Amino acid sequence: MPKNQAWTLASYPSGWVVEDNFKLIESPVPSPKDGEVLVKNLWLSLDPYMRGRMSKAQSYAKGVEIGDVITGETAGEVVESKHPGFKRGDKVITGQRMGWQLYGCAKGETLTAVDAERAPLSTYLGCLGMPGLTAWFGMKEIGAPKAGETVVVSAASGAVGSVVGQLAKAAGCRAVGIAGGKTKCDYVVKELGFDACVDYKAGNLQRDLKAACPKGIDVNFENVGGEIFDTILPMMNTFSRVIVCGLISGYNATTPYEMKNIRSILVNRIRMQGMIVFDWNQRYPEARGALAGMLQQGKLKYRETVAQGIESAPKAFIGLLKGENFGKQLIKLA
Amino acid sequence: MPKNQAWTLASYPSGWVVEDNFKLIESPVPSPKDGEVLVKNLWLSLDPYMRGRMSKAQSYAKGVEIGDVITGETAGEVVESKHPGFKRGDKVITGQRMGWQLYGCAKGETLTAVDAERAPLSTYLGCLGMPGLTAWFGMKEIGAPKAGETVVVSAASGAVGSVVGQLAKAAGCRAVGIAGGKTKCDYVVKELGFDACVDYKAGNLQRDLKAACPKGIDVNFENVGGEIFDTILPMMNTFSRVIVCGLISGYNATTPYEMKNIRSILVNRIRMQGMIVFDWNQRYPEARGALAGMLQQGKLKYRETVAQGIESAPKAFIGLLKGENFGKQLIKLA
Numbered sequence: 001m002p003k004n005q006a007w008t009l010a011s012y013p014s015g016w017v018v019e020d021n022f023k024l025i026e027s028p029v030p031s032p033k034d035g036e037v038l039v040k041n042l043w044l045s046l047d048p049y050m051r052g053r054m055s056k057a058q059s060y061a062k063g064v065e066i067g068d069v070i071t072g073e074t075a076g077e078v079v080e081s082k083h084p085g086f087k088r089g090d091k092v093i094t095g096q097r098m099g100w101q102l103y104g105c106a107k108g109e110t111l112t113a114v115d116a117e118r119a120p121l122s123t124y125l126g127c128l129g130m131p132g133l134t135a136w137f138g139m140k141e142i143g144a145p146k147a148g149e150t151v152v153v154s155a156a157s158g159a160v161g162s163v164v165g166q167l168a169k170a171a172g173c174r175a176v177g178i179a180g181g182k183t184k185c186d187y188v189v190k191e192l193g194f195d196a197c198v199d200y201k202a203g204n205l206q207r208d209l210k211a212a213c214p215k216g217i218d219v220n221f222e223n224v225g226g227e228i229f230d231t232i233l234p235m236m237n238t239f240s241r242v243i244v245c246g247l248i249s250g251y252n253a254t255t256p257y258e259m260k261n262i263r264s265i266l267v268n269r270i271r272m273q274g275m276i277v278f279d280w281n282q283r284y285p286e287a288r289g290a291l292a293g294m295l296q297q298g299k300l301k302y303r304e305t306v307a308q309g310i311e312s313a314p315k316a317f318i319g320l321l322k323g324e325n326f327g328k329q330l331i332k333l334a
Numbered sequence: 335m336p337k338n339q340a341w342t343l344a345s346y347p348s349g350w351v352v353e354d355n356f357k358l359i360e361s362p363v364p365s366p367k368d369g370e371v372l373v374k375n376l377w378l379s380l381d382p383y384m385r386g387r388m389s390k391a392q393s394y395a396k397g398v399e400i401g402d403v404i405t406g407e408t409a410g411e412v413v414e415s416k417h418p419g420f421k422r423g424d425k426v427i428t429g430q431r432m433g434w435q436l437y438g439c440a441k442g443e444t445l446t447a448v449d450a451e452r453a454p455l456s457t458y459l460g461c462l463g464m465p466g467l468t469a470w471f472g473m474k475e476i477g478a479p480k481a482g483e484t485v486v487v488s489a490a491s492g493a494v495g496s497v498v499g500q501l502a503k504a505a506g507c508r509a510v511g512i513a514g515g516k517t518k519c520d521y522v523v524k525e526l527g528f529d530a531c532v533d534y535k536a537g538n539l540q541r542d543l544k545a546a547c548p549k550g551i552d553v554n555f556e557n558v559g560g561e562i563f564d565t566i567l568p569m570m571n572t573f574s575r576v577i578v579c580g581l582i583s584g585y586n587a588t589t590p591y592e593m594k595n596i597r598s599i600l601v602n603r604i605r606m607q608g609m610i611v612f613d614w615n616q617r618y619p620e621a622r623g624a625l626a627g628m629l630q631q632g633k634l635k636y637r638e639t640v641a642q643g644i645e646s647a648p649k650a651f652i653g654l655l656k657g658e659n660f661g662k663q664l665i666k667l668a
Binding site: 274 | 392563572593595600603
């Protein structure tokens with residue numbers, strides 16, 4: 001008889017997340033009520049936004065409370081269905097309420113059936129999932145790059161950034177990544193096809209970014225924030241766009257980074273917009289279909305870092321926040 | 335025989351502008367070449383943007399060089415015309431290249447004929463001029479306030495801010511101003527019809543602004559920047575808009591104010607956009623016509639601070655940068 005295991009919040013992190021903030025609990029596998037579906041989770045997605053939920057600070061979504069299962073999406077298989085839209089064996093991705101656990105019941109409306117023949121199941125958490133959709137809507141709806149423009153994206157080897165750069169190339173733009181270390185930068189240029197990638201750990205961010213963007217920057221897809229963002233701002237061209245998608249560099253800071261170069265917004269008439277992908281959730285099928293088409297044509301490359309077993313989740317998550325992952329960070333649950 | 339007098343740049347300010355940065359020179363009244371018009375300037379407009387031109391720092395327009403006449407628009411009367419579109423006695427407003435002087439020749443294309451019967455000539459430098467147009471396009475094209483929303487504007491008693499608030503009221507919004515001192519705040523509420531005005535000099539900006547905006551802020555028309563802007567940002571609602579029009583609090587600073595609350599852009603999906611009114615210069619007649627209509631109907635109130643004679647310009651400009659003016663700052667030249 002299988003047992004459920006779930007990671008819950010033991011304490012709120014102050015500053016950096018530590019493994020003691022999590023507690024693994026065991027419980028019976030639950031039974032679905034009417035309208036619900038029992039999912040066996042095969043893959044757990046780890047994403048930077050989860051750090052925001054492990055906090056009492058006001059944000060766009062309710063935070064996790066002590067004892068709650070940590071927020072997170074999974075890809076899995078239907079074990080038992082009391083919802084007419086799903087049957088045993090269906091492959092699905094779940095909403096964030098599923099959380100870091102082996103089994104869970106969810107209302108049918110919160111699940112999305114996916115075609116695991118068309119693309120590997122795990123990609124529905126990566127380039128065809130929330131990160132890929134984030135890149136898609138940010139670029140289409142805010143960045144709106146035109147051929148010949150320069151697009152800069154930070155965390156370029158990550159799940160979102162890697163798609164952003166490939167969408168920029170598909171739009172005929174110069175794609176410039178920012179990533180930490182030579183290995184990631186080489187991957188971004190040689191495997192993903194970016195025109196350049198700047199290693200922010202090399203210590204010459206401003207100089208190297210200027211060299212990589214000889215015509216300035218027209219679109220900045222911001223995943224990192226802090227000093228990287230502040231260095232980019234003065235290099236933005238007239239009428240350029242900034243997609244504020246993530247500020248991971250500040251998620252574990254106890255005091256916020258202080259931005260010095262706000263004046264560039266005025267001088268260069270920058271349009272800057274914060275985004276949460278859920279705001280476009282009615283349009284996911286359209287975007288997922290387009291991304292899946294690119295994937296099948298070999299025009300959307302991706303990389304995964306897979307940690308094995310639910311036990312590995314807290315450590316892998318801490319590594320993700322420190323940039324130790326390479327591509328999409330996943331936990332293989334079964 | 336009249337003489338021309340002009341204020342030129344004697345030295346670049348470092349930090350606060352001082353009177354020694356200016357030098358008054360005398361010269362013969364110039365003669366227009368073919369296609370040019372000689373204008374006798376009757377009113378000189380003083381505006382915060384001029385501080386940006388008195389600098390070697392890169393901005394959206396070329397700076398003033400040592401010995402050049404200080405940038406500025408005027409309202410005046412045609413003395414002699416060698417352009418078919420203008421004749422002696424016509425009332426005109428000039429482009430910024432006219433500058434701080436009593437007489438000047440300008441290409442006919444840079445002049446705009448105005449109807450001084452419809453509204454006083456000076457208003458074409460204020461609520462019907464560049465400041466009014468700035469308020470108009472910022473609100474229409476970026477802020478896009480909907481009835482019932484809350485609009486906050488800093489420098490609320492100034493030439494731009496006063497129009498912003500009255501446009502907000504005309505759109506059915508709650509208009510909240512920020513100004514320095516009780517006299518200005520009283521004027522903003524009692525004369526201009528704002529719903530509330532917060533005195534930033536009273537020392538409780540955050541508390542007072544929260545009280546004045548019980549439903550948060552949907553549109554922030556930012557004229558001041560710095561601490562005021564940073565206090566507003568966390569109070570912005572989901573899907574709110576920020577018009578970055580001016581950052582006067584930083585214009586005389588030697589190091590930039592450091593913004594702490596950038597995270598709100600992400601969390602609240604704020605759309606923030608820098609603006610320079612010239613970007614809409616093809617649409618000035620439409621906007622000026624609408625504002626003139628409001629003025630004639632008594633729905634657009636304004637206030638002017640008038641200093642007498644060209645000698646008074648540097649001192650009045652320094653006062654403007656310190657917020658000592660009350661409404662539109664003008665110099666009456668003749």
